[in-house]
Amino acid sequence: MTAMPNVIAFRAPPTGTPLRRPRVLISAARAGQSSWRRERDLPRLLRSDGCPRPGIALPRLRAEEARMNAARLEAAAEYDLHRHVTLMIAILAEMRQAVEDAPIAVDARAVEAARQAADGLARITCRETTNPAHP
Template sequence: MSELFSLVAELRRPRLLIRAARAGLQEYNRNRDLKRLTRLADAPSPDRALRLLIEEEARIEATRKAGEAGYSLSRHIELLIAMMGELRLLPRPNGA
């Protein structure tokens, strides 16, 4: 699980995206939001959810960097919010 913390810690995204995600974190509702973001019937465990969210966020980040018209700023922020919310649910690795 510490690899998930490392993956998220190594992300480098524009400051405005991160600030927007932090601002929206208070409104995060995992039962409502995860079902929509992961397109699953039930919310998965936090570690499984985080893995799925990291994969999807990487895809949308590539779309953003390529300047493609299909990029959705709101979806990107929603994914970052969910990643932050799920990360908070994971047990901290030793030394963190």
């Protein structure tokens, strides 16, 4: 009999300040996730020759998006709604990639306790688990 440890491993949440943006902007960014192609779109958005490794571009994208959001709040003439939505699409995609690539945080003591409990369960035989009052 094999027993699996009763340990659930959760990925660590990404660190950083949360984005607070208008609902329509976030909805547009979520809708654009299906057409996002990292290798095609990220170099164009960052105005670079190549595509950086996952996680490297996120601070730069967040800084550029913060500048765009400031321009939006000021109703500046240089505000580009299309670029802002594209930046939000990229940020959501990069954050998703960072969470997927993050190592799973597991408490070693919990794993060892679960392993010992599983070993103890494996030693129980049918005779020990039957109730003599109910043959």
